Amino acid sequence: MGAVSFFADIAGEMIAPILPLFIVSTLGAPATAVGLVDGAADLTASACRALGGWWSDRARRRKPTVLFGYSISALAKPLLALSAAWPAAMGARMLDRAGKGLRGSARDALIADSVDKSELGYAFGLHRAMDTAGAVLGPLAALALLRRGFDHRRIFEFAAVPAAASVLIVAAFVREARKPDAAPASERVGAPRARTPLPRAFWTFLAVYGLFALGNSSDSFLLLRARADGLSETRVILAYVLFNLVNASLAPATGRLADRWGRRRTVAAGLAVFTACYAGFALARASGVVWGLFALYGVYAALVEGSFRAVVSQFTDEGNRGTAHGVFQSVTGALAFSASVAAGLLWTRVGPAAPFVFGAACSALACAGLAAAATAA
DSSP, rough: HHHHHHHHHHHHHHHHTTTHHHHIIIIIHHHHHHHHHHHHHHHHEEEEHHHHHHHHHHOOOOOOOOOOOOHHHHHHHHHHTTTTSHHHHHHHHHHHHHHHHHHHHHHHHHHHHHHHHHHGHHHHHHHHHHHHHHHHHHHHHHHHHHHTTTHHHHHHHHTTTHHHEEEEEEEEOOOOSSGGGGGGGGTTTOOOOOOOOHHHHHEEEEEEEEHHHHOOOTTHHHHHHHHHOOHHHHHHHHHHHHHHHHHHHHHHHHHHHHHHOOOHHHHHHHHHHHHHHHHHHHOOOOOHHHHHHHOOOOOOHHHHHHHHHHHHHTTTTTTTTTHHHHHHHHHHHHHHHHHHHHHHHHHHHHTHHHHHHHHHHHHHHHHHHHHHHHHHH
């Protein structure tokens, strides 16, 4: 699954750093449209995450859902190149994120099924490192294509190649961690079976983390902020590469840290870093400062992105793990939709610093709540 995510992220991150620039410069849309496109994509992914996770639990198989999700995302890449206006780009992006949503919770459950609970943090950290290594190469590939004279649309077409590779790897090499056919007939697809309810600790974690998600707008606004602070298009892409490089380099180590120190404590530490980072973006006026902030943003991602998946996994078992990941990612994704739309409005009507002030405030409150919960535990 790490290899699958590596190629999928090359494809996705060839698109991510230039998509807001494509929407604003090529399609002539305002910053509000960037928020709507990213927000609608997040909302679509959220709805599909719940469905994908629930179905993988019901079917007692993860791979078919994962394969279907990666296939939809691969098909969406060339459609983005055909967009003549920002609503068309939004439709293609929503299709791409539908695939991401369907596969995401089932994939996370598949990974958790494959390891001992004592190593959940490291397993997700390792997966995130391989995923993010693709996110390092993707923008560099996009930059190389830009320098060779290819426009944004052609880059979107090229992104379909690694996306197709990810689909082929799932089909040929991914195996289930367990054999569902060995289950009693009463527990097979279509037959009712007892479900372990999601524990109170899961819902508490979701509520506190959801506060953070409410202010965690799309990374597109970080890229627009860097552009507004004087970075060229090339340097914006390289700053994004720096963020992913730091994330990929630190993710396995922060995963081990989460297993030993405490997963909720590690998430809380990551949110503290996020708060400082967003406060920095709100105050930044010099392009030189932006580079350091993107590196700091990579530290936040390394601390949080694998650890929160490990927290969700530790509260579940094989019978409800996909559902738990689906519910968690659906709720936080819906809040991310609100965050992105609000960020677009704040940017347009208040100023470029406003989304980052709001995000820092939400993160600080969530950090305090998680720290208190981790201490109580």
